[in-house]
Each structure stands twice: as C-alpha cells, then as structure tokens.
Amino acid sequence: MRNSVITFPVPENEPVKTYLKGSPERVALEAELEHQSNIVVDIPIIIGGKEIRTGITGKVTCPHDHKHVLASYHKVTEKEVKMAIDAAMEARKIWANTDWTVRAAIMLKMAELLATKYRPIINAANMLGQSKNIYQAEIDSACETVDFFRYNVHYASKLYGMQPKNGVGVLNHTEFRPLEGFVLAVTPFNFTSIASNLCMTPILMGNVAVWKPSTTALLSNYYLMKLYKEAGLPDGVVNFLPGSGALIGKICTESHYFAGFHFTGSTATFKTLWQAACANLDNYISYPRIVGETGGKDFIFVHPTADTKAVATAAFCGAYEYQGQKCSAASRMYIPKSMWPAVLEDMKAMAKEVKMGDVKDPVNYINAVIDEASFDKCAEYINYAKNSKDAKVVMGGNCDKSVGYFVEPTVIETSDPHFKSMEEEIFGPILTVYPYDDDKVEETVKLCDETSPYGLTGSVFAQDRLAAERISEQLQNAAGNFYINDKPTGAVVGLQPFGGARASGTDDKAGGEFNLIRWVTPRVVKETLVSPTDYRYSYLK
Structure with missing residues (x-):
C-alpha cells in the first residue's frame, strides 16, 4: 500500500568530468574505446523486449575512419513496424496505470546507471559512432542525458502538483492522463541525450513509444536500450526500430492509435510527418500532439x-x-x-x-x-x-x-x-x-x-x-x-530549456516543464459531498 507523498526536489546538474590523463574516468573510457573498436556489434530490432533480425542489414561506421565497421544493424519491414505498434499498445495497459512514482524511480535508476556503469560505454559509442571528442561526448551522452532523467522527474512532480482548489461541499482534483495511443519518437544523430529524451519524456508521463533512431547514431542508441532494460523499464514501453524513416513514419501516422510524435531533425521531414498526420486526422482516436525541433540558422x-x-x-x-x-x-x-x-x-x-x-x-x-x-x-x-x-x-x-x-x-x-x-x-x-x-x-x-x-x-x-x-x-x-555576450550554444537542462519557433519548431522547450505537459491530457474530477435533491432555485421556493 502506497500512502506516502514523495517529493522530488530540484536536482543538481551532473558534474562534467575532466578526463585528465591517468584519471579513473580517462582510464575507463580508453579501455572501452579499445574494446568497442575491436568488435562488430549486431544491432537487432527490439519489439516488446524481443530481439528481431530480418537479415536486411546495414553498416555503422566511424565517420573519422569510414572503412572501420562498428556494427551491423537489421532494418524493419512493414511487418515489424506494425508489430511495434501492437506491442506498444499492449504495454500501455500496464504502464499507463503504473504509479507515477514508480515510473520516476525507474528514470532515476537510469540516471544512476548512466552516471556510473554506463558512462564509459555510452561515451565511447558516441565518440566512435558519431565522431565526438571526449568533452563533447561527456557533456552530451553522459551529463545532459542524466540531467534529463533527473530534472524531468522533478518537473513531473510539479506538474502533478498543479491542482484546483475545492469549493463548498465539493472536492476537486486533476488527473494527468497519458495520451490515448502511442508516441512516435524520431531522433537525430547529433545528440544522444536528445535521442533519449524524445522517448523518455513521454514515457515518464505514462506513454509508450515507437522509436525511430537515426541510422548514424545507432550504436549509442542501442546501448541506451540496454540501459533502459537494466533499469527496469517494462518490455514494449519503448520499441526500437532501425530502418527507413519514410516507411516507419507512414505506417505510424496511418494507425488509429497514433497519439503524436516527438521529433528532432530536418524541417522537410518534420513537415512531411505533420502533413501525414493531417491527412489521417479523421482516423485518429484523438488529435495528435506534434512536438518538434528542426534546426536553425x-x-x-x-x-x-x-x-x-x-x-x-x-x-x-x-x-x-x-x-x-x-x-x-x-x-x-x-x-x-x-x-x-x-x-x-x-x-x-x-x-x-x-x-x-x-x-x-x-x-x-x-x-x-x-x-x-x-x-x-x-x-x-x-x-x-x-x-x-x-x-x-x-x-x-x-x-x-x-x-x-x-x-x-x-x-x-x-x-x-x-x-x-x-x-x-x-x-x-x-x-x-x-x-x-x-x-x-x-x-x-x-x-x-x-x-x-x-x-x-x-x-x-x-x-x-x-x-x-x-x-x-x-x-x-x-x-x-x-x-x-556568449556563444549561441551550450544550453543546460534545468537552466536554459531549449527550443525555437518560426521554422525551427514548436518551441516546447526540452529540459523544462513546457515539454512534459504536451504528453498528458488532463481530466478534472469534481466530487459533490452531499448531492442536491431539489431542482428549484432559491427564489422559486
């Protein structure tokens, strides 16, 4: 029986490690770089927690050494995309009704695992697969990803705490329901933290996701899936679909249970997905949420x-x-x-x-x-x-x-x-x-x-x-x-929530409360303590 009120105060940002020569973090990272440089990972499709291999494969190579193959990955067909939607909707039956503090605990465990055991793994994969130097990998795949996990839990606690006042003889409260369907997460190559957050923000709020990762970021994104599993995320809550974005987008936006998409990528792709959603509007169980960041000049x-x-x-x-x-x-x-x-x-x-x-x-x-x-x-x-x-x-x-x-x-x-x-x-x-x-x-x-x-x-x-x-x-x-008087880069979760408008997106500010509220649909409940039994107005009596 859970009858405690759990609070999640404002967290501290994850400290950026220095990676000085001979430091523990430098030694661990160099060992992991050596390990990952000498293996070829077989990256499967992951649906409902099961690994699927279609035999239709592609290669992941180092951008700085394009003859060096890091991984082979399996591409989805129409069959696997539909399976992923079914798996997500099945997982939703349990996940949407899981106490939000349990969901929060899983996110906080992800943060701890990433800050410790998975730190060299994710950083090395980010460096080799996405060609980031030590510092750029550290601030992205380690620190910012950890910050998203921790800060989003805090922001969720604030959101759930937004309650109406009671009236005379009346109790009021607001329930923040997850969307009635699944979220399509379409993620970019350039930030592993964004790839994680585009899935994990809706999921914290009780949603389920079909995830289309960037082909050029598959290695680090695959290790994220391993992290989620180890942290206790139930199977099917996130379904990992390498392959054609056009195919995945088409099938997902045609589904009756398409509830929205969380996107970072090109303006052209964002518009294509939005237009597809508009074209299928009559088919949906509810109006989809469209949240995206598309770039800038x-x-x-x-x-x-x-x-x-x-x-x-x-x-x-x-x-x-x-x-x-x-x-x-x-x-x-x-x-x-x-x-x-x-x-x-x-x-x-x-x-x-x-x-x-x-x-x-x-x-x-x-x-x-x-x-x-x-x-x-x-x-x-x-x-x-x-x-x-x-x-x-x-x-x-x-x-x-x-x-x-x-x-x-x-x-x-x-x-x-x-x-x-x-x-x-x-x-x-x-x-x-x-x-x-x-x-x-x-x-x-x-x-x-x-x-x-x-x-x-x-x-x-x-x-x-x-x-x-x-x-x-x-x-x-x-x-x-x-x-x-500063460069226009380097937004920090919790300090400068990030996003833009015009052709840069919907400005829903990743790293702040604004983004979380897009992934819930409120229900206001009024309970009358003593129900009226007379229809007449006072002056009619």
Missing part, C-alpha cells in the same frame, strides 16, 4: 562596443565545436567592419592551434562530420563561395574524405547579407560573416531578424548593456534561446 550579432577577444572565442567555439553539427551552432555573424580584421586574426590563431583527426586521440579538437552526404554538402557550399564574386573563403576551406569525412573550420566572408550561406542551413563547420558599416547597426539588426526563416538560437555581443538590451528586444522573435 543561428547568429552572432556584434555591436561596435563588443570585446573582440570574446567575440572571436564565441565565434570559433560556437561554430566549430562538434564540427558545427549542433542545431544551435553559430552559422552567420554580423560584425562592424572596423572590428572584423582583429576578430578574424584571433580566429585564425585558434585554427592554427587546434588539431583535427580521430576521436581516440584526445589532442584532436575537430573531428569528422557525420557522413559522406554531410561532407559533400559542406564542400559544395565552400566551393560555391570560392567561385562567387560576392564572397571569399578567408579561413580554412579544405576538405578531405579519403580516410574520414574531414572539413576544416571555415570562414566565408561576404559583402551580400543575403548570400546563399548566410540564409541556408548547412550543419557543418562553416561560419559566414557579413561585415557591416559601423554606423548601420539598426539596419543590420533588421537584416539579422528577417534573413532566415529559422528562430532557434542567437547571441549579441556588446559592452554597452543598454545597446545589448535594445538589440535583444529587436530580435525577440529571431531566437528561442538568446545569449548576451
């Missing part, structure tokens, strides 16, 4: 009073950490002409210092972009700039895919604020800079606001705080996460 706006050293550091880190493959990565910068030479020289000095190469060598700050398609896209934009009369490559610009998909940190300088690479999302280590006349701040802020259809992240640099405030106000709709 994130900016740095530099005011003439800015500190040039701070700008250079923010531009370099914001544009090139994890090879610019963050939805929040700095991709365009507006800077006064008088300041640009000094900032460029500082960025060039950093570029000369950093090393590029295999993730297993910790001196390498820059690693590979995720796959050949991404490499080719980056090379296309760089070559376009090299051949344009309106732009020039002033830093980097070299690409080499002979061993891995390596693209140098690149700066394109343009005289056209609407140049191709100022407007279009690239998702690589390419920053396009528009130097503006020092006396045209207001006009350039307007350009910044109107140039891109996206609205995810952005930052302003100014030592004049009132100027920074004016620019922040003018750009209020240009970014869902805005930074003053």
Whole structure:
C-alpha cells in the first residue's frame, strides 16, 4: 500500500568530468574505446523486449575512419513496424496505470546507471559512432542525458502538483492522463541525450513509444536500450526500430492509435510527418500532439562596443565545436567592419592551434562530420563561395574524405547579407560573416531578424548593456534561446530549456516543464459531498 507523498526536489546538474590523463574516468573510457573498436556489434530490432533480425542489414561506421565497421544493424519491414505498434499498445495497459512514482524511480535508476556503469560505454559509442571528442561526448551522452532523467522527474512532480482548489461541499482534483495511443519518437544523430529524451519524456508521463533512431547514431542508441532494460523499464514501453524513416513514419501516422510524435531533425521531414498526420486526422482516436525541433540558422550579432577577444572565442567555439553539427551552432555573424580584421586574426590563431583527426586521440579538437552526404554538402557550399564574386573563403576551406569525412573550420566572408550561406542551413563547420558599416547597426539588426526563416538560437555581443538590451528586444522573435555576450550554444537542462519557433519548431522547450505537459491530457474530477435533491432555485421556493 502506497500512502506516502514523495517529493522530488530540484536536482543538481551532473558534474562534467575532466578526463585528465591517468584519471579513473580517462582510464575507463580508453579501455572501452579499445574494446568497442575491436568488435562488430549486431544491432537487432527490439519489439516488446524481443530481439528481431530480418537479415536486411546495414553498416555503422566511424565517420573519422569510414572503412572501420562498428556494427551491423537489421532494418524493419512493414511487418515489424506494425508489430511495434501492437506491442506498444499492449504495454500501455500496464504502464499507463503504473504509479507515477514508480515510473520516476525507474528514470532515476537510469540516471544512476548512466552516471556510473554506463558512462564509459555510452561515451565511447558516441565518440566512435558519431565522431565526438571526449568533452563533447561527456557533456552530451553522459551529463545532459542524466540531467534529463533527473530534472524531468522533478518537473513531473510539479506538474502533478498543479491542482484546483475545492469549493463548498465539493472536492476537486486533476488527473494527468497519458495520451490515448502511442508516441512516435524520431531522433537525430547529433545528440544522444536528445535521442533519449524524445522517448523518455513521454514515457515518464505514462506513454509508450515507437522509436525511430537515426541510422548514424545507432550504436549509442542501442546501448541506451540496454540501459533502459537494466533499469527496469517494462518490455514494449519503448520499441526500437532501425530502418527507413519514410516507411516507419507512414505506417505510424496511418494507425488509429497514433497519439503524436516527438521529433528532432530536418524541417522537410518534420513537415512531411505533420502533413501525414493531417491527412489521417479523421482516423485518429484523438488529435495528435506534434512536438518538434528542426534546426536553425543561428547568429552572432556584434555591436561596435563588443570585446573582440570574446567575440572571436564565441565565434570559433560556437561554430566549430562538434564540427558545427549542433542545431544551435553559430552559422552567420554580423560584425562592424572596423572590428572584423582583429576578430578574424584571433580566429585564425585558434585554427592554427587546434588539431583535427580521430576521436581516440584526445589532442584532436575537430573531428569528422557525420557522413559522406554531410561532407559533400559542406564542400559544395565552400566551393560555391570560392567561385562567387560576392564572397571569399578567408579561413580554412579544405576538405578531405579519403580516410574520414574531414572539413576544416571555415570562414566565408561576404559583402551580400543575403548570400546563399548566410540564409541556408548547412550543419557543418562553416561560419559566414557579413561585415557591416559601423554606423548601420539598426539596419543590420533588421537584416539579422528577417534573413532566415529559422528562430532557434542567437547571441549579441556588446559592452554597452543598454545597446545589448535594445538589440535583444529587436530580435525577440529571431531566437528561442538568446545569449548576451556568449556563444549561441551550450544550453543546460534545468537552466536554459531549449527550443525555437518560426521554422525551427514548436518551441516546447526540452529540459523544462513546457515539454512534459504536451504528453498528458488532463481530466478534472469534481466530487459533490452531499448531492442536491431539489431542482428549484432559491427564489422559486
């Protein structure tokens, strides 16, 4: 019998380990990297807790060494997708009615397992399969994933505590029911933490999920499934479906029990799923919840009073950490002409210092972009700039895919604020800079606001705080996460809930309460203690 009121206070963020040479975490990680580098994992489909192998397979390789096969995975067919929906709906019968504190306990166990036993496993898989260096893997697959587990439990406790007051002779309460169906989670390659959270937030709230992981993140995502199992998540609550996103999306959105999708990926794919949901609207048991984050064309706006050293550091880190493959990565910068030479020289000095190469060598700050398609896209934009009369490559610009998909940190300088690479999302280590006349701040802020259809992240640099405030106000709709005197990346769970609007998504803020409320449907219950027995109004008596 459970009759206690359990509280879940605000947690502390998981500390980022240093990985100094010889430290316990460094020794454990290096051993795991060696282990995973010398095996080929057979990744199955997982439905209702059972491993399924179709024999239709693909390969997972290292982006920084594309001849190195890390895993072989089995692809779903129409049969397996339908099986996954059935398994999810069967699991829902128990999971939706499980006490929420039990669900919370499972999430907190996931956090503890990941912070300890699974930390080197997930980090090594993230590094090898997604080409992240030690630090980028640590802040993503370890720390941020742990933070999502812990903070979401706290936010759920706040949400469940939102109750109406009672009236005279009346008891009122609100039940927060899970959605009446299953959630389709479509997850990206670039953040293992996001891949976990897109499933686990709905699941904490009592939902069940069909999970379409990114093909280029399958290794770390498969280890997440092992983590969930060990933590006690019942079979069928999450169903793991490697394979064609188009096939999975089509079958799921045609199901009567499609309750919504939780998405991070391209704008085009998001729109396709949304349109499919609209086309099948009459078939659903309820209106589906659509929650998604789709990318950005994130900016740095530099005011003439800015500190040039701070700008250079923010531009370099914001544009090139994890090879610019963050939805929040700095991709365009507006800077006064008088300041640009000094900032460029500082960025060039950093570029000369950093090393590029295999993730297993910790001196390498820059690693590979995720796959050949991404490499080719980056090379296309760089070559376009090299051949344009309106732009020039002033830093980097070299690409080499002979061993891995390596693209140098690149700066394109343009005289056209609407140049191709100022407007279009690239998702690589390419920053396009528009130097503006020092006396045209207001006009350039307007350009910044109107140039891109996206609205995810952005930052302003100014030592004049009132100027920074004016620019922040003018750009209020240009970014869902805005930074003053900092790079536009690095949102932390519980501190800066993340998401954007415009073409960047539904701005439901992963890492905050806003996201959790999308995965429940409230029922308000009124209990009258003594029921009326006379129909007449007082003045009729």
